[in-house]
Amino acid sequence: MGASLMARNIFNQPPKDEKESAAPSPAPVKSSKLPGSVGGLRDSLREITANSIRDIEPERIDMDGLRDRLILEDSSIEDLAESIRKHGQQVPIMVRPSDQPDRYRIIYGRRRLAAIRRVGGTVKAIVRTLDDDASLIAQGQENNLRLDPSFIEKSLFIKEMQEAGYKPGVIQDALGLTRQGVSNHRVVIEQLPDELVRLIGPAHGVGRRQWGDLAALSEKVPLVDIARETLASLPDTTPSSDKFQAVYVACSSKARGAANQSARGKTTVVKDNSGSPVGTLSVDGKSIAIKITRKDNPEFGQWLEERAETTLRQLFEQWQNERGSGS
Template identity: 40%
Template sequence: MARRNLFQPPAPPSTGSAESPTETKSRFPNTGAMSGVKSTLKDLSSNAVREIAPHLIDDGGPKDRLSFADEDVATLAQSIKEFGQQVPIMVRPIAESPGRYRIVYGRRRLRALALLGQSAKALVRSLSDEDAVLAQGQENSQRLDPSFIEKALFANELTDAGYENSVILDALAIDKPMLSRMNKVTRGIPRPVVGFIGPAHGVGRRRWEELSELFNSGIQDVAAMLSAVDSKAGALPSDERFNAVHGEMTRSTASPKASRSAPPALSMVHEDGTVLAEVKETARALTFKLSKTDTPDFARWMRDNAETELKRLYEAWQASAKAD
């Protein structure tokens, strides 16, 4: 099924005219020059850019960026001051607050315009929550992409807000395995650590996954680790802060103390001798590792059915806990 295009302007609303079809047809024929005028007016109506004061626009909702540095906003504001706002933002009306709007995309532009005290050029669209998320994701796909961790946090926020997986996949232009990887990373790395590192645009998925695994291997005092790294790398760029945290975690998990604190892995074996999985427990996680070499078909089946089976086990556990 083709992805919906949220940038396609909606049809203008009906005027509610009481004229009969015959009268309309005779006064405004659908052929020749008049047809072209009507088409042009329709396009203008749906594409019109409005001038809206920034204080009337709520910038809440799902975030697809970790933060905007003050210097970045100031640089953009200077560019807008010199050349004007070249690209409009998109907003949608807030039904319960007439005259106010909620931003769909263009948060950095909005902050720059607020800094300048200028009205924002905005496309106004009446969108549902789902359509707003899709528009936000599609706009980002056509402009500078957020980093991997920003996309992962955006996906996590949408999941927590109750959006369907189909909406999240469409908004971020990803597939289910990638969504699963993103969720694993955001669950594995403490949020204060992500906040300290920042967007790290030069760091890809694999290194974030490595860092998540390092945290799953066990560290008790995240605050102490961050304090130690901050004293050495707090003023460095985001990518280098990532490297500093990664290096500190690699050293701490490789220490004899860390090795002694982790219980040995448990091998789960079927009665016919087949090794089903290796279970590893750390201070932060319980990990099941299936071998794609020994049991490739089972590993593939578990990958495709993990969500269903885990929900079934969780519900069985809930029923057992209530019975006790």
């Protein structure tokens, strides 16, 4: 898949519990029955992990393909590098041969590769000759087995895969989702600005309903502006899920304030050229009202009453004519 199909670098902040030292050494695992290509792929991954690991120079591996997490380079890469310095690389990455001689393309293990480039030395890698579809499925399944991506990370990955032209069946296999499950993720991500998601991060533990509720507020308040203002007051170490809650509370509060302001409406005193009050114009979310106080302008009030219906119809017809001429 060419460079034109490469995803934007919008994935970062992986789950806290991903530590190289905590990952188990490759070992045979009891097979579980899974349908179709997903089950076969998982069994295949286990077999090749146990038997086909090679040492490759990191500079011979190209970082391409779709990203499956929010911003790859973050402070946790240094923690992972330190763990590899102490304990070695416990889990191999997977690569496939490149079109260029003696080079490879990453399938999964981008954070491990970035950490080893800091540490130095070779990287343990499984080399497989896979096409684009099989590579994507391997990438998605490995992440699901080891990392449990958050709802919004899966949603972004789905969006990237669809925009890159992958078929629905491949996308479903890559994440182990049904057709409806893919649709549920896509409906939410389509309503959210990309910048908002980058500001909040993966937000592990925040599900479809909560992200959907935040997305629904986009029609009422400027989500990105509120998020920037809210997050600027939080410490840099604030967990992503807490960032989500802070942004959601701030956006909900703004939306309620806007709704209350609209419900209260606005009343304007209309005056003549000398500054004397003629009447009042009241506008709220439900109606527009013109009020003439008979005590202040009894003669004008009588005159308007006699002509109100005719005048209102004339104004309505004028509006229709202007609307028609502008269409």
